[in-house]
Amino acid sequence: QKEVEQDPGPLSVPEGAIVSLNCTYSNSAFQYFMWYRQYSRKGPELLMYTYSSGNKEDGRFTAQVDKSSKYISLFIRDSQPSDSATYLCAMSVDTGNQFYFGTGTSLTVIP
């Protein structure tokens, strides 16, 4: 079983839709959770960073962590064509430890 599972998609939505991206994980020791956005042929860009459980909001993006279910989500409101990219979740046990990445979900927002 992989440490982190992420549906690769592809996911296609119309402009303005709410997008929900998810990851599940098996290691209950994970405490640090991140979402990265990666455009084609570019390096990943940090979007959201969350420690432990709860919600975090930044503009149109909301990250949720449910440690009891070992499930994290990224919501994108009012999606834009510029949001079209691959979204990677990542997590680690503690500071200084290895990051574990999901396989990424490919998102296309159609104008």
Next chain:
Amino acid sequence: GAVVSQHPSWVICKSGTSVKIECRSLDFQATTMFWYRQFPKQSLMLMATSNEGSKATYEQGVEKDKFLINHASLTLSTLTVTSAHPEDSSFYICSARVRDRIQETQYFGPGTRLLVL
């Protein structure tokens, strides 16, 4: 956010040659950098952890004699693919660990696309 650069952004080389990729932290010092490779439609695969002033730590299955890593300063780590072969063609991405009062995370470079003919 912190800025990480990579050079070159892409390279084409003949089989058997060696290729050096540079990873620089532009506006901060990074004691730890990471090297990943990514195949099409797949996630990042950690190759090695590079610590300034010490030997790199390689992940299982990664040949340390083939992928030479040198972290000579707090702002520069290099990955040299020695005697490259077509199966080494991939997207190589470095990242730098950034730690402040609030969080610790990794900032990624733009990646280097390597094509070995």
